Structure formats: C-alpha cells, structure tokens
Amino acid sequence: MTTLAKLLEAALFASARPITGEELATLAPDESAAAIAAAIDELREHYDVDGHGVELQELAGGWQILTRAEYTEAIERAQLAARPQRLSAAALETLAIIAYRQPISRAEIEEIRGVAIGGVLKSLHERGLIDVVGRGEGLGRPLMYGTTPVFLEHFALRHLEELPRADELAIALRVPVPEAAPE
Amino acid sequence: MTTLAKLLEAALFASARPITGEELATLAPDESAAAIAAAIDELREHYDVDGHGVELQELAGGWQILTRAEYTEAIERAQLAARPQRLSAAALETLAIIAYRQPISRAEIEEIRGVAIGGVLKSLHERGLIDVVGRGEGLGRPLMYGTTPVFLEHFALRHLEELPRADELAIALRVPVPEAAPE
Amino acid sequence: MTSTFAAPTDAASGSFAVDLPQFSGPLDLLLSLIRDEQVDIYDIPIARIAQQFVERIRTLELNEAAEYLEMAARLLRIKAQLLLPVGAQESWEDPRAELVRRLLEYQQMREVVDVLERRGEERRSHFARAFLPAQPAPPQAPLALSLIELLAAVDRVLRAVSRPDMHDVVPRALDVPGAIDTIRAVLALRARTLFTDIIMTGHVPWQVLSMLLGLLELARVGELHVTQLRPFANVEITAAARDNASEAA
Numbered sequence: 001m002t003t004l005a006k007l008l009e010a011a012l013f014a015s016a017r018p019i020t021g022e023e024l025a026t027l028a029p030d031e032s033a034a035a036i037a038a039a040i041d042e043l044r045e046h047y048d049v050d051g052h053g054v055e056l057q058e059l060a061g062g063w064q065i066l067t068r069a070e071y072t073e074a075i076e077r078a079q080l081a082a083r084p085q086r087l088s089a090a091a092l093e094t095l096a097i098i099a100y101r102q103p104i105s106r107a108e109i110e111e112i113r114g115v116a117i118g119g120v121l122k123s124l125h126e127r128g129l130i131d132v133v134g135r136g137e138g139l140g141r142p143l144m145y146g147t148t149p150v151f152l153e154h155f156a157l158r159h160l161e162e163l164p165r166a167d168e169l170a171i172a173l174r175v176p177v178p179e180a181a182p183e
Numbered sequence: 184m185t186t187l188a189k190l191l192e193a194a195l196f197a198s199a200r201p202i203t204g205e206e207l208a209t210l211a212p213d214e215s216a217a218a219i220a221a222a223i224d225e226l227r228e229h230y231d232v233d234g235h236g237v238e239l240q241e242l243a244g245g246w247q248i249l250t251r252a253e254y255t256e257a258i259e260r261a262q263l264a265a266r267p268q269r270l271s272a273a274a275l276e277t278l279a280i281i282a283y284r285q286p287i288s289r290a291e292i293e294e295i296r297g298v299a300i301g302g303v304l305k306s307l308h309e310r311g312l313i314d315v316v317g318r319g320e321g322l323g324r325p326l327m328y329g330t331t332p333v334f335l336e337h338f339a340l341r342h343l344e345e346l347p348r349a350d351e352l353a354i355a356l357r358v359p360v361p362e363a364a365p366e
Numbered sequence: 367m368t369s370t371f372a373a374p375t376d377a378a379s380g381s382f383a384v385d386l387p388q389f390s391g392p393l394d395l396l397l398s399l400i401r402d403e404q405v406d407i408y409d410i411p412i413a414r415i416a417q418q419f420v421e422r423i424r425t426l427e428l429n430e431a432a433e434y435l436e437m438a439a440r441l442l443r444i445k446a447q448l449l450l451p452v453g454a455q456e457s458w459e460d461p462r463a464e465l466v467r468r469l470l471e472y473q474q475m476r477e478v479v480d481v482l483e484r485r486g487e488e489r490r491s492h493f494a495r496a497f498l499p500a501q502p503a504p505p506q507a508p509l510a511l512s513l514i515e516l517l518a519a520v521d522r523v524l525r526a527v528s529r530p531d532m533h534d535v536v537p538r539a540l541d542v543p544g545a546i547d548t549i550r551a552v553l554a555l556r557a558r559t560l561f562t563d564i565i566m567t568g569h570v571p572w573q574v575l576s577m578l579l580g581l582l583e584l585a586r587v588g589e590l591h592v593t594q595l596r597p598f599a600n601v602e603i604t605a606a607a608r609d610n611a612s613e614a615a
Contacts, residue, residue: 007254007257010236010237013237013493053192053194067196067197071190075210085509092515092518095516095519096516115315155512252488278482295475298433337486339485339486346482
C-alpha cells in the first residue's frame with residue numbers, strides 16, 4: 001500500500017464517524033484531490049481483492065471502514081455466548097446484604113459496606129436480581145430494595161426462608177456444593 | 184487471508200477494547216486454539232509485511248488493532264481523533280505503588296508517597312484504572328486497592344509481570360518489610 | 367524536574383491537577399536536594415540538607431505545607447540526634463536509617479513511574495478503533511453465580527460488620543411518622559389549624575424539624591394544604607378533601 005493509503009486507513013480506523021472528502025484533504029494537505037481519490041480506491045481494492053474481514057464503504061457522510069456483513073452474525077453470536085458473567089465481590093456482598101436485610105435502603109447498605117454502591121445497585125437491578133419494593137419511612141422516603149423471583153430462581157430456592165440463617169452459615173459454607181442448592 | 188483470519192479481523196475491528204483469547208475462541212468454536220493462534224499470527228504478519236496503517240498488538244491479556252504511531256500526529260492535527268489526557272505525576276506515583284504492592288490501602292500509599300492522596304484515588308477509580316479488591320485486616324478494615332485490566336490497556340502492558348520486577352530496578356529494594364530498618 | 371511531564375492542561379481537569387508546581391511531595395523535594403548536592407544517600411549530611419530543605423520550603427509556595435513542615439521537623443530532629451554523643455553503646459542505630467529506607471522506597475517508585483510514563487506515552491501514540499456501529503442492545507451473558515458464592519459474601523459482610531460500632535443500630539434522629547400521626551390527629555379535630563398550634567412549647571429542634579417534614583410529606587401526598595400569607599407569617603394548615611383525610615385516619 002502507498003503511504004497515503006496507509007494514512008487514510010489509520011484515520012478511518014481512528015475516527016468515530018465517517019470522514020468526508022474535505023477532512024481527508026486536511027489530513028494530507030500536500031496531496032492533490034486526485035491522489036487522495038486514488039488512495040481511497042487503492043484501499044478499497046486492497047480490502048476487496050486481498051480478502052479482508054472489513055470493507056471500505058462510502059456513506060452519505062463520507063468514507064467508513066465497516067465489518068463485512070458475513071461476519072457480523074458470528075460476532076453477535078460470540079457476544080451472546082460470551083463466557084458467563086460473574087458478579088464482582090462488591091456486587092455479591094451487596095446482594096447478600098439485600099437478601100438478608102430486605103427491605104433495605106441504599107444508605108443502609110452503604111453504611112454496612114462502607115462504600116458508595118450506586119453502580120452496583122444498578123447492575124443488580126438490570127440483572128433482575130433485585131427490585132424496588134417500596135419506600136421507607138423517614139427523611140426523603142428512600143427507595144427500599146428487595147430480591148426478586150429471578151433471584152430465588154437463580155439459586156433454586158422456593159422461598160427466602162430457605163437461605164441459611166446467619167448462625168447456620170459456618171456450616172453451610174463448609175459443605176462443598178459445586179452448583180446451587182441441595183434439596 | 185484465511186477465512187478464520189478474516190473473521191478475527193472483523194471481530195477485532197468491531198471492538199474498541201482488546202479481545203481476549205477466550206473471547207476469540209467463542210467466536211470460532213469449531214477451531215482449535217492452535218488454529219486461532221496461527222490466524223492471529225497471519226493477521227499480524229499481513230499488517231506488518233503488507234504495509235498497513237494499523238497493526239495488531241498484544242495487550243491486557245488479549246489482542247487489539249491500533250493505528251500505527253507514525254500516523255498519530257496527522258490524525259490529531261486533522262482533528263479526527265484526540266489522544267487521551269496524560270496522567271498527573273500524583274496519579275502516576277499512586278498507580279506505580281498500587282501496581283507493585285496490591286492489594287494496598289490508602290494509608291500505606293500515603294506513607295510511601297509522603298502526601299495525602301484523597302482526590303487522586305477517586306479519579307483513578309473513576310477512570311477505571313484501579314478498583315477496590317477487598318478489605319484489609321486490622322483497625323477499621325481499610326479498603327484495599329488493586330489495578331484493573333484498563334490499567335494494563337492504558338500502559339500497553341500484556342500483563343502485570345511485564346513491569347520490571349522489584350529486583351530489576353536500578354534501586355534494588357528489599358521485599359517490603361513491615362517494620363523499619365534493615366541492618 | 368520530576369513532575370514536569372504533567373501537562374499544564376491537567377490543571378483544568380481538577381482532580382488530576384498537579385498539587386505542587388515542582389514537587390510531588392516532601393520526599394521528592396528531599397531527593398532533588400540530595401541529587402543537586404551530589405551526596406551519598408546512605409550518608410546524608412543532615413545538617414546541610416535540613417538547612418537547604420527549610421530554605422526551599424520558604425521560597426516555594428507550597429499549598430500542602432503541612433507535609434513539608436513535618437519533614438523539616440523530622441530532619442531537624444535527626445540532626446539533633448546526631449549531635450548527641452554516640453557513646454560506647456554497641457547498639458547505636460543511625461537516626462537516618464528510617465529516612466534512608468523511605469527515600470529509597472520512594473526513589474524506586476519513581477523509577478516505576480518512569481516506566482509507566484514511557485509505556486503510557488507509547489500507548490498514547492496509537493489510536494484504538496473509535497467507530498462502533500450501534501448494536502441492538504447486546505443480550506446479557508448468562509450469570510455465573512452459585513449459592514455458595516452468595517453465602518461466602520454473606521460471611522464476608524458479617525465479618526466486616528462485626529466491629530462493635532457497626533453492631534448498634536443508630537436510632538433515627540427524626541421521628542417523621544410520629545409527627546404525621548400528631549398532625550393527622552389535630553386535623554381530625556379541626557379542619558384548619560396553625561403551625562404554631564402543632565408545635566408545643568417544650569419541643570426541641572428535632573421535634574420541630576420532624577413536624578415540618580411531616581407537614582411537607584402530608585402536603586406532598588395531598589392530605590393537607592399549607593399556606594403562608596406573607597413572609598414570616600404564621601403558617602396555615604388546612605385539611606384537604608374529606609375522603610382523603612378519612613382514608614388517612
């Protein structure tokens with residue numbers, strides 16, 4: 001590839017939006033419009049002839065490098081099959097506090113954990129593991145959080161009372177259960 | 184290029200962050216690890232030998248396509264992309280300490296740096312460069328900090344071990360002794 | 367100087383502003399003196415360095431002076447200790463030892479900073495892919511979470527809160543529900559009343575505040591109206607439509 005084609009490739013790759021012909025000109029002010037047009041052609045042909053996973057497309061706004069359509073499905077499928085997400089320690093602890101103390105407000109959880117938990121609450125909520133179950137009494141009537149049926153389902157629990165009591169925890173923790181709950 | 188290399192190229196182009204080996208494997212579940220590694224090599228060589236505006240780099244436990252350094256200035260001048268801000272001296276010092284001593288508490292960092300570091304920790308956390316990785320033992324059970332994959336990305340490191348070992352530094356220092364002076 | 371790489375633009379971003387013009391702390395300043403004077407870090411001429419340190423912090427406009435002053439005090443103390451006759455005790459410990467340890471540790475960290483700075487610059491000279499086509503909200507990956515992990519988290523929390531100060535439930539400072547009951551009781555007797563009527567003479571601040579919040583809460587849910595004819599005038603409280611009030615009672 002010519003240096004100009006390489007420069008255009010780098011710019012098209014790094015830009016968050018399509019690049020117009022004018023912008024391409026500022027990118028290489030010493031080059032003629034014809035040279036730039038030739039480099040664009042060179043880049044497009046290189047992608048097409050050589051066989052690449054991407055292609056150069058001219059859209060309304062200008063030029064853009066896009067993933068070839070035949071690979072988008074595989075990429076989406078891979079994102080779907082991405083290895084199962086694990087909850088962070090912070091999220092787990094927050095979930096544990098909510099499970100055992102519900103209904104509980106954000107401020108109360110933060111007091112127990114000693115750190116702000118805004119993002120964690122949001123992700124647990126998006127996961128469907130917790131929900132707002134009401135408003136507390138008192139100043140500002142804070143939102144109160146509790147666990148959801150999805151939470152019970154996930155751990156194969158029939159109801160919350162099936163969670164071990166705090167004083168049973170030591171024993172529960174010693175049992176090497178690989179996956180969810182025993183009967 | 185082989186179809187597998189093209190698929191990997193498409194996936195790497197579709198991501199703003201490094202893609203781990205595991206993620207590449209889910210992309211092509213029928214291919215062996217060796218075949219994927221070969222396709223990665225093929226792609227890297229293609230970029231290097233053929234002459235491209237981009238290159239394939241191994242970092243943060245994965246692979247990422249990045250623009251070549253020689254085009255950065257032109258792209259920035261044309262305002263097609265902007266480089267991220269540099270970190271301040273205070274932020275870098277704090278990161279250096281966390282990288283080598285993680286998990287480490289705020290008080291321990293302040294002891295080494297000789298200054299209070301309140302705001303710095305918060306900014307580093309907001310940038311995703313560090314995270315709370317647990318609580319320490321001892322008085323008040325302080326929050327302990329560690330570096331994140333974003334840290335590796337930011338400094339183009341494949342993994343933490345790529346940083347010089349403590350005994351490789353010009354000033355060789357003994358393993359952190361909890362209390363005062365050697366001989 | 368060690369902190370010149372922090373771009374001046376960083377100051378605008380606030381949190382990443384360089385805290386001092388030249389030095390990132392007293393250890394940094396001390397190291398720079400030792401370098402300028404070309405003295406052996408293991409055998410620091412404390413009297414000379416201490417004097418220069420004090421002079422430098424006088425001329426510098428340090429906005430975190432406390433940490434520098436603390437270091438100055440430490441240097442002067444070491445200087446005084448060195449002036450004491452060593453005597454014949456075999457267990458003499460160099461009063462500079464701890465300072466040397468900290469300086470070496472700090473210097474080592476600066477070396478790592480140089481590495482990070484270099485690597486960071488290297489990475490900054492490459493751009494990542496910026497254009498990412500909008501995707502239909504990616505489906506969430508399945509959640510890997512076992513009951514045992516949850517219980518382990520419960521255990522961690524319990525251990526973390528086993529500090530005595532976490533055991534006590536802090537009583538709520540305000541009693542808004544109680545205030546709401548009182549206001550409702552008063553309004554049940556007469557449909558119109560004054561703020562001064564529901565505040566008793568013996569009420570302490572938290573009780574007055576509870577009343578006020580109760581009042582605002584009831585006004586918010588539409589159980590009553592609050593009016594004030596002019597600034598600082600007494601506040602009139604009127605019960606809202608009867609059905610509301612009776613339901614509340």
